[in-house]
Amino acid sequence: MDDEGEGPRTGQAAGFATRAIHEGDMPARGVAEQPVSPPIWMTADYLYEGLEHYADVINERRPGYVYGRYGNPTHVALHRVLASLEGAEAAWSFGSGMAAIHTALTSLLRAGDHIVAQRTLYGGTFALLTTVLPGYGIECSLADPEADAVAAQIRPSTKVVLVETLANPTFRVSDVAGIAAVCVEHGVSLVVDNSVASPYLFRPVELPGTALVVHSTTKYINGHSDLIGGSVAGPRHLIERIRHLAIQQGTTAGAFEAWLTLRGVQTLPLRVERQCSTAMTVAGALSGHPKVAAVGYAGLTDHPDHARAAALFAGKGYGAMLSLSLAGGYEAAVRMCDALRVARVGSSFGGLHTEICHPATTSHRQLSPEDRARAGIGDGMLRVAVGGEDPADLVEDFHQALEKA
Numbered sequence: 001m002d003d004e005g006e007g008p009r010t011g012q013a014a015g016f017a018t019r020a021i022h023e024g025d026m027p028a029r030g031v032a033e034q035p036v037s038p039p040i041w042m043t044a045d046y047l048y049e050g051l052e053h054y055a056d057v058i059n060e061r062r063p064g065y066v067y068g069r070y071g072n073p074t075h076v077a078l079h080r081v082l083a084s085l086e087g088a089e090a091a092w093s094f095g096s097g098m099a100a101i102h103t104a105l106t107s108l109l110r111a112g113d114h115i116v117a118q119r120t121l122y123g124g125t126f127a128l129l130t131t132v133l134p135g136y137g138i139e140c141s142l143a144d145p146e147a148d149a150v151a152a153q154i155r156p157s158t159k160v161v162l163v164e165t166l167a168n169p170t171f172r173v174s175d176v177a178g179i180a181a182v183c184v185e186h187g188v189s190l191v192v193d194n195s196v197a198s199p200y201l202f203r204p205v206e207l208p209g210t211a212l213v214v215h216s217t218t219k220y221i222n223g224h225s226d227l228i229g230g231s232v233a234g235p236r237h238l239i240e241r242i243r244h245l246a247i248q249q250g251t252t253a254g255a256f257e258a259w260l261t262l263r264g265v266q267t268l269p270l271r272v273e274r275q276c277s278t279a280m281t282v283a284g285a286l287s288g289h290p291k292v293a294a295v296g297y298a299g300l301t302d303h304p305d306h307a308r309a310a311a312l313f314a315g316k317g318y319g320a321m322l323s324l325s326l327a328g329g330y331e332a333a334v335r336m337c338d339a340l341r342v343a344r345v346g347s348s349f350g351g352l353h354t355e356i357c358h359p360a361t362t363s364h365r366q367l368s369p370e371d372r373a374r375a376g377i378g379d380g381m382l383r384v385a386v387g388g389e390d391p392a393d394l395v396e397d398f399h400q401a402l403e404k405a
């Protein structure tokens, strides 16, 4: 029931990759061999010596496990890794990124409260804030993710500011450090969705002012496009509240997803380092191409957020996603995507397959053409989520497909 559990610990002094691999290591648990790969506890519930034993465990007087929603040893190991990689005291895992965001927000907000959120949020989060939470008396204002713009929206009832580190699909970099300072000044909790950047590049809870970091672990944290999951990390007292909500709302990750995530997260630094470097190669190769009007990637030195990204991500990379705006508009985008052989049209990101999509007709279709233009999402814009393929194969693929655009 304790989300810290016991087990071999490498500690925060160890490097990021060492912690990604070892923080999930299992204790021996009374058998001669300790497994290298953490096992999966595929059970809904547990057996006890008798009634008193069960009562002691459920009342947290003795260690032990109760029921799948309360977490099992696989979850404990996963939560330990997630907290360690975020530089946080504790973490909890969820059945989806949306469950994580919903639980994080409802742990901090009550009827009558107000939230300031980034204008260009992921569509599902935007819908949660503008169509679900208002029904529970929680009001939302939108702002550009800049310190002044956020400060201008703060009211006495504001309890939370919600931003994403990298906006999707424009890949503008939010002023998370400046916004965190505004939150400290106003006594407001900052929640950062760090799904696009990943904790390899950036750890928001290390900034004073950040209350919680949320992830769609579906993306880079698991990294293999084979599950839906989410996480929240932060100080122990807030994660304890979130644990109770996850148990009561039934949003804790399933055992199999927790186990897969525990396996996937071990290669997070290897994957993201490589994917960022390939994204830089692809962005460089396509910028200046006669059929490409603009490449949205903060790694390019002429990108307006280049310096901010370099500071925030401490030079480790600029992310593995970029946007391509084709000079020939929507028709050119369709022709190019039809011609791709390695990259494929797909709806998500963070896995090893390079995926490309057209935000104006899919993820951002609900926005009016004016709102899309304001957000910088044109009809010729494609979102590219760079995978783990050979950089040369991807560059060649994009070049041959652009010939047909």
Ligand code: PLP
Residues within 6 Å of the ligand: 096, 097, 098, 099, 122, 124, 125, 164, 168, 193, 195, 196, 215, 216, 217, 218, 228, 229, 230
């Ligand atoms: N946050 C961001 C930035 C996302 O892109 C997504 C999904 O694409 C989510 C949250 C929601 O995550 P999930 O699909 O795992 O519920």
